[in-house]
Amino acid sequence: MLLLLLESFTWNIDPEIFTLGPFNLPFPLSIPGLVIGGAIAWFAAQSLLKKGEPKGKKSKEKKETSSELKFWGIVLAGLIIGQLIALMIGLSTIEQFGPISPRWYGFLFAMAFVSGYWIGAKMWTDAGRSVQELENVLFWVLIGTVIGARLGHVIFYDLDYYLRNLSQIPAIWNGGLASHGAAVGIIITMIVLSKKKPGMTFWWLADRVVIPTAIGGAFIRTGNFFNSEIYGHPTDLPWGVIFSRLPGADGMIPRHPTMLYEALLCIFVFIVIWTVYKKYKAHPPEGSLFGLFLILLFSGRFFLEYTKIPQAAFASEWSVNMGQWLSVPLVLIGLYIVFAKVKWKKKSNEQVEAA
Incomplete structure (x- = not known):
């Protein structure tokens, strides 16, 4: 058995890649609020993406740039709204994030x-x-x-x-x-x-x-x-x-x-x-x-x-x-x-x- 153990491959790699933190947040953050905000942003973005495509190459490129800016604006607005909703209804918040592993x-x-x-x-x-x-x-x-x-x-x-x-x-x-x-x-x-x-x-x-x-x-x-x-x-x-x-x-x-x-x-x-x-x-x-x-x-x-x-x-x-x-x-x-x-x-x- 000892010879067998010596010949076998031993696997002992840590399943965690690395560890960072913990980090103190500059303001309280609600995880449920992030979920709510993400849902709001997703549904709002879907309505944006369903709009018709413009005709012409230049018009299409301009539209794509505008849509991308609107998309990220919707994401940011949705996350902010989610946090406000979480604060108004008293959902739990965190002030420290991590450690990240x-x-x-x-x-x-x-x-x-x-x-x-x-x-x-x-x-x-x-x-x-x-x-x-x-x-x-x-x-x-x-x-x-x-x-x-x-x-x-x-x-x-x-x-x-x-x-x-x-x-x-x-x-x-x-x-x-x-x-x-x-x-x-x-x-x-x-x-x-x-x-x-x-x-x-x-x-x-x-x-x-x-x-x-x-x-x-x-x-x-x-x-x-x-x-x-x-x-x-x-x-x-x-x-x-x-x-x-x-x-x-x-x-x-x-x-x-x-x-x-x-x-x-x-x-x-x-x-x-x-x-x-x-x-x-x-x-x-x-x-x-x-x-x-x-x-x-x-x-x-x-x-x-x-x-x-x-x-x-x-x-x-x-x-x-x-x-x-x-x-x-x-x-x-x-x-x-x-x-x-x-x-x-x-x-x-x-x-x-x-x-």
Whole structure:
């Protein structure tokens, strides 16, 4: 065992990137007031962006500059109004900010959406749609992802605890996001968005959301690695990792880096569906990428669960754990889409004619 420990890689990186502060604020600040102000600014900005575009290049450039100034003016005014409302109704305030301790997980979670925006911008441009529309889609997909992931963890992994501690359900900063719940949240969000966006079907949108979702998943699972969470069973394989930040004896045993296995799986899924997207010259058969994504990601997740420490309290009583039970219906849905709903031949002929 001593030789094994010496040969294994030890992971002891601090999950916090750095720490700054605390800082004394020049005036009391209400966090609920910021939320209220942000909401006011968002709705006001939406009404501004819905105004018609002017004709002519010079007029358009002038309009864009004016709109940008108005946008930031609306944001500032909204935040001020939010603070005034908070003071009038007596909401709590803070006079000290910090310490600020950004974490690798938060940074990588943000990178997931930055990469999603970059890839999505290309796909929306390929389709002749506006990047502004993409920004709106990504905003709601982010909301759906977080809400779905949190509720998935609450319902499927620790429902008894959260029924006894309802105030902890929104506390995502304490950890607890489930990828299966995120998948459901994203699907529901796409159903709603496809009904509101002209000329956009659910299948079209789903195909273009799963590509950035796949590469985003790799970033998020790498963030789990920095947090030393979602780790695997003990192993004597040469790539076993000792997560030294785990308590007691758990921090001395080489384990499967399951979160890295899942990150590699996400990269593999991204390569496959991106290849299909390019093969069909940015116009894949509707539903094809979405179906392939469900099949590849969640069938992979089913088998990788065998290396993972169970996350649900009752999972050890089953030969198939909660993560695997949740993966099965998603794989079956993917198979149904790919083999029963996707019109592969018809779309291929259309591509040949277009070429």
